[in-house]
Amino acid sequence: MRATQRDVAAYVEHLAADLRLMSQSVDLDSLAYFLEMARLEASIQVERLGRSIGRGDLPQDV
16 A cells, blocks of 8 residues: 555654654754654645545645
8 A cells, every 4th residue: 555645744743743852852952843843844734635635636726
């Protein structure tokens, strides 16, 4: 079975969250910040891709 874009985005979201917690636990604050940004972007993509399911291939501005 092949992973979908949504599957990969959800996996990245989960990994980034775990890595952020690890980074924070050893005071790697800048790294934790960037991992949180990556997690947020992955979360946005999960939501976007989830909304597009069932809508077909409609243009974004319709």
